[in-house]
Amino acid sequence: MNRASNEFKKRKFVNVFSGNLAIFCSDERFVEATIDFLKEDLEIKTCDLVVVAGGPVFIAQKESSLIERLELLINFHQIKKIILISHENCGYYKHFYPELSSQNLEKFQVEDLRKSLNFLKEKGIEGYAFFAYTEKDQIFFREIK
Numbered sequence: 425m426n427r428a429s430n431e432f433k434k435r436k437f438v439n440v441f442s443g444n445l446a447i448f449c450s451d452e453r454f455v456e457a458t459i460d461f462l463k464e465d466l467e468i469k470t471c472d473l474v475v476v477a478g479g480p481v482f483i484a485q486k487e488s489s490l491i492e493r494l495e496l497l498i499n500f501h502q503i504k505k506i507i508l509i510s511h512e513n514c515g516y517y518k519h520f521y522p523e524l525s526s527q528n529l530e531k532f533q534v535e536d537l538r539k540s541l542n543f544l545k546e547k548g549i550e551g552y553a554f555f556a557y558t559e560k561d562q563i564f565f566r567e568i569k
């Protein structure tokens with residue numbers, strides 16, 4: 425059957441939840457590298473996404489509307505594993521903490537990641553946290569424990 429010219433067929437629909445979720449910042453400079461990192465280095469082939477300015481900071485800062493949505497996903501998509509990724513030079517952090525140097529900002533972000541990991545641990549979720557940074561013209565990911 426011919427489809428209308430304003431309809432576009434894409435890939436096959438797979439009706440399965442992997443139980444994986446990745447939370448990261450919407451900053452386009454890091455998005456593609458982050459998805460490559462999830463697939464190639466963490467071997468997470470599919471996952472739910474929460475992509476929002478500041479990424480996982482909303483967990484550490486207990487932003488209730490986003491926490492509620494996170495809990496919905498955890499319950500309805502049977503999320504078991506969550507990957508949290510913050511990145512260097514994040515506009516969200518720079519906006520809210522303009523007085524911090526980039527080194528202190530990074531320390532602050534790492535602390536937020538650890539707080540968020542604890543939140544996940546309390547919920548019985550397997551959590552992993554990473555900090556994305558640049559060196560020359562490459563993006564790297566460092567695990568935060």
Ligand SMILES: [Zn+2]
Nearest residue numbers: 449451514515
């Ligand atoms: Zn950002």
